Amino acid sequence: MVVSGHNGGITGHNVGMTGHNGGITGHNGCITGHNGGIIDRNRGIIGHNGGITGHNGGITGITGHNSGITSHNGGITGHNGGITGHSGGITGHNSGITGHNGGITGHNGGITGHNGGITGHNGGITGHSGGITGHNSGITSHNGGITVHNGGITGHNGGTTGHNGGITGHNGGITGHNGGITGHNGGITGHNGGITGHNGGITGHNGGITGHNSGITGHNGGITDYNRGITDHNGGITGYNGGKTGHNRGITGHNGGITGYNGGITGHNGGITGHNGGITGHSGGITGHNSGITGHNGGITGHNGGITGHNGCITGHNGGIIDRNRGIIGHNGGITGHNGGITGHNGDITCHNGGIPGHNGCITSHNGGITGHNGDITCHNGGIPGHNGCITSHNGGITGHNGGITGDNGGITGHNGGITGHNGRITSHNGGITSHNGGITGNSGGITGHNGGITSHNGGITGHNGGITGHNGGITGYNGGKTGHNRGITGHNRGITGHNGGMVV
Known part of the structure; x- marks a missing residue:
């Protein structure tokens, strides 16, 4: 089974997430090599992935007034024929992701056994989830991958809201007119499976978009697991990736920043969650002609004003964007503003994520969520x-005294003391999504819908990215950060600007 369909996002002859996925595509041998971009022999999405199947009504589950994403989020459960079951979706006024979020539930053979693929009319992670909202179907394009007209992980989730082109636009990567991950998101709340998991997608030791996609966090098997997708020695976001290196000016373009009052990326959205074997198959990774987050995006491009705001810094003992990280280079307005920083002992987004191996019966996890004194997450x-x-x-989640990633997150901005902190941990021994997963198949368009998500011709993280804005007190904690010979975020980067109070913990 192949993840087929015109997968604008994850494409290529991806036995795993296939289709014409402009985003993460091809025979993704991995997103490997010292791919400043997408690295790590992406054992990640491996095996004959039967797919994540079923008519996934969407994840209506993120419900209630999301104080923080709470609840026992069933995530993608059961014999996941795919992301199956009529998933109530992540719904309601999300107090958090509250209640048992059927999320992507059902006997989800999906990320299981000989997985037929992520099939069925996957309603996607739907509902009016404030989480990853807007026409942000989440990871979009005609994504043969985890399809569905995924309105995004929506709902009245204070979290990542707005017309979040999400990671959208002609964005092979995270693009589009990304209002940012917006909304007055009480914080990065819950494990938002939406764009979740160790999302190699925007992942790796990506100090920026962090974790094994700490940026878009959670164990998103979907784009997950040793799919450091955009991972590993991804100098781009990590590793000996001179940044997204080359003439990758890095976070370039008139990047308004990742904007919006992003209280944080909210909710553990079981929606697209777990180590989604679904994006599997002999998909070397999330690969293809996706050199990383590539496309006409030299790097993280677009009119990205930067990640801005009076972010006191992205602080903490963050290995930061470290290691011969020439930093934010070029005519880089810099990471500007008083960037309160990404602070707190955000030691955790950890987990020994064995991956979805064997007959991947499930993608399970006691995903503690993004916890800590994070009333939310x-x-x-x-x-x-x-x-x-x-x-x-x-998965302890992103912990630490994280009041949520709260505050008016003006972006990651200001006099950005750096993305610091020993965030060594957005870790996990993610064995990868293994098992005989036939791939993400079926009429599962992928994580689709009007998903600004990871879309289109975005070679990188592009688009008019408003930036992650808001007065973000800072995302703190020991953030291993982006490391490696990261030439940094370069180019005519207006900088990561805006009044980013920081992601307040």
Whole structure:
């Protein structure tokens, strides 16, 4: 089974996430090599991935007034025939991701066994989830991958809201007119499976978009697991990637920044969650002609004003964007503003994520969520459970005294003391999404819909990215940060600007 369809996002002859996925595509041998971009022999999405199947009504589950994403989020559970079941979706006024979020539930053979693929009319992670909102279907394009007209992980989630082109636009990567991950998001709340998981997609030791997609966090098997997709020695975001290196000016263009009052990326959205074997198959990774987050995006491009705001810094003992990180280079307005920083002992987005190996019965995990004194980012996100012996993890989440990534997150801005902190941990021994997963198939368009998500001709993280804005007190904690010989975020980068109070913890 192949992830087929015109997968604008994850494409290529991706036995895993296939289709014409402009974003993450091709025979992704991995997103490997010292691919400043997408690295790590992406054992990540491996095996014959039967797919994540079922008519996924969407994740209506993120409900309630989302104080923080709480609830036992079943995530993608059961025998995941795919992301199956009529998933209530992440819904309601999300108090957090509250209640048992059927999320992508059902006997989801999906990320399981000989997975037929992520099939069925996957309603996607739907509902009016304030989370990853807007026409942000999340990771979009005609994504043969986890399809569905995924309105995004929507709902009245204070979290990532607005017309979040999400990671959109002609964005092979995270693009589009990204209002940012916006909304007065109480914080990065819950494990938002939406664009979640160790999303190699925008992942790796990506100090910027962090974690194994700490940026878009959670165990998103979908774009996950040793799919450091955009991972690993991804200098781009990480590694010996001179940044997204080359003439990758890095976060370039008139990048308004990642804007919006992003209280944080909210909710553990079981929606597209777990180590989604779904994007699997003999997909070397999330690969293809996606050199990384590539396309006409030399790097993280677009009119990205930068990640801005009076962000006191992205602080903490962050290895930061370290290691011969020439930093934000070029005519880089810099990461500007008083960037309160990304602070706190955000030691965790950890988990020994064995991946979805074997007959991947499930993508399960005691996903503690993004926890800590983060009243928000909580919940036992069951992740994608089931007979998924894998993608399990006691994912403490992003912890630390994280009041949420709260405040008016003006972006990651200001006099950005740096993205610091020993955030060594957005870790996980993610064995990868293994098992005989046929791929993400079926009429699962992928994480689709009007998903600004990871879309289109964005070679990188492009688009008119408003930036992650808001007065973000800072995302703090020991953030291993972006490391490696990261030439940094370069180019005519207006900088990461805006009044980013920081992601306040």
